[in-house]
Amino acid sequence: MSLTLYSHPLASYCHKVLIALYEAGTDFDPVLVDLADPGDHARFLDLWPVGKMPVLRDDARDAVIPEATIIVEYLDLHYPGPQPMLPADPDLCLEARLWDRFFDLHVQDPMQRIVFDRFRPEDQKDRIGVAEAEQRLQVAYGMLETRLSGRRWCVGDTFGLADCAAAPALFFAGMIVPFGEDRTALADYFERLLARPSFRRVLAEAQPYFEYFPFYDRMPERFRTLSGD
Structure with a gap:
């Protein structure tokens, strides 16, 4: 098989790529x-010395493609599915890239800072940094509530790149810092993401690893038993 994806089932950036692969129905190892x-670890560093997942290897094109967003765009270009992940309209395409970056930088990043702090010894906890990350998430949630009001998907009329980024980011962030009862547009959007078969499949495959998530005690029961069907 031409495509090989190096990833881990509990890594949220890997989820982003897997969603795109499952949306397109693209075969991969x-x-x-x-x-x-x-x-x-050493074998993976030989492939990509930076050591960050996911990484895609395309034997047919003799290419190694790192970074989740770039992988999704690469797949859209060379292995397109029935529905493009990026809009054809140039302005909408820029919008999709903007909101993809928004979810990575303003939801994923603060979420991961809080997660990584949980692994630190008690005397090395960064309480100020965690509080700042929690505040960043609240700001992001407020912006998303405004953005998503009256919209089905984040950009345009169809599921795409920004939604691939949103699904895992909101899944993990929402457990750590809940959206809040007043953010109904954001909550409804997340439920639409959760109903997407591609995302449900990713979460079902990740279930055996959920217990290693440091905030597993906050994970709703429905996520622990989610079916990929």
């Missing part, structure tokens, strides 16, 4: 990378 295994 998944390779689980265990960074805690020295041999596995």
Whole structure:
């Protein structure tokens, strides 16, 4: 098979690419990378010395493609599915890229800062940094509430790149810092993402690893038993 995706089922940026692959129905070989295994880690660094997942290897084009957003765009260009991940209209395309970056920089990033802090020893906790990250999420949620009001998807009329970014970002962030009862447009949007078969499949595949998520105690029961059907 031409395409090989190096990823981990609990990594949210990997979820973003998997959603795009499942949306398009693109065949690929998944390779689980265990960074805690020295041999596995060394082999992955040979492929991409930066050491960040996901990474796509395309044997047919002799290409190694890192970074989730770039992988989704690469797949859209060379292995397109029935529905493009990026709009054909140039202005909408810029909008899609903007909101993709928004979810990565203003939802994923603060969420991950809070998650990584949970792993630190008690005397090395960054309480100020965590409080700042929580505030950043609240600001992002407020902006998304405005953005999503009256919209089905984040950009345009169809599911696309920005929604691939939104699904895993909101899934994990919402457990750590809830959206709030007054953000109904954001909550409804998240439910539409959760109903998407591609995202449900990703979450179903990740379920055996959920117990390793440091905020597993906050995970709603429905996520622990979610079916990929």
